[in-house]
Amino acid sequence: MEIKPIALFLSALVTLVVGFIWYNPKVFGTIWMRENNLTQEELRKGNMLKIFGLTYxxxxxxxxTLMSLTIHQTGAIGMVGGPPLIDSAKPSFAAFMADYGMAYRTFKHGALHGFMSGLLFAFPIIGINGLFERKSWKYIFIHAGFWVITLTLMGGIICAYA
Known part of the structure; x- marks a missing residue:
């Protein structure tokens, strides 16, 4: 199983692309700014190169992380000690990979695992932080919705093309 790094680099762009749409004032941006007591002027003061660079x-x-959650074959490779030890793995590993090496490597399957990651991992984390920070449910659902959509798309891209 060969990993294509370009798919991982492109998948990482999803957070920026979805963020540009999701947090646009015509979508959820106005509500998000109101829930955070922010103005357009305050947002313009940020170091955008730093923000976008670190986001990427x-x-x-x-x-x-999503690669290990969406591509099931990474677990099989891990069982033999990782890529450096594939050549010395037992014949049963080669037989397994010949039979199942590309099983469930679709956008749909990856999107399912990405969605589950967003709903069952990102949403609870955002919810816990939001509750302790005394944020509104609007705030929590806006951020959780962003991550559910983003992880769904990222998971699909990673599983199908990486």
Whole structure:
């Protein structure tokens, strides 16, 4: 199983693309700003190169995790000690990979796992933080919705093309 890094780099862009749409004032941006007591002027003062650069780096970190959640064959490769030890694996590993090496490697399957990650992992984390920070449910649902959509798309891309 060969991993295509370009798919991981492209998948990491999803957070930025979805964010541009999701947090646009015509979508959820106005509500998000109101829930955070922010204005357009305050947002313009941020160091955008730093914000977008770090967002992309964090997104790359997410792709690594999603790869293990969406591509089931990574578990089989891990069982033999990882890519450096594939050549010395037992014949049963080669037989398994010949039979199942590309099983469930579709956008639909990856999107399902990405959706589940968003709903069952990201949403609870955002919810817990929001509750302790005394944020509104609007705030929680806006952020959780963003991550559910983003992780769904990222998971689909990673599973189908990485």
């Amino acid at each position: 780096i964090f997104s790359l970190m997410i792709t690594v």
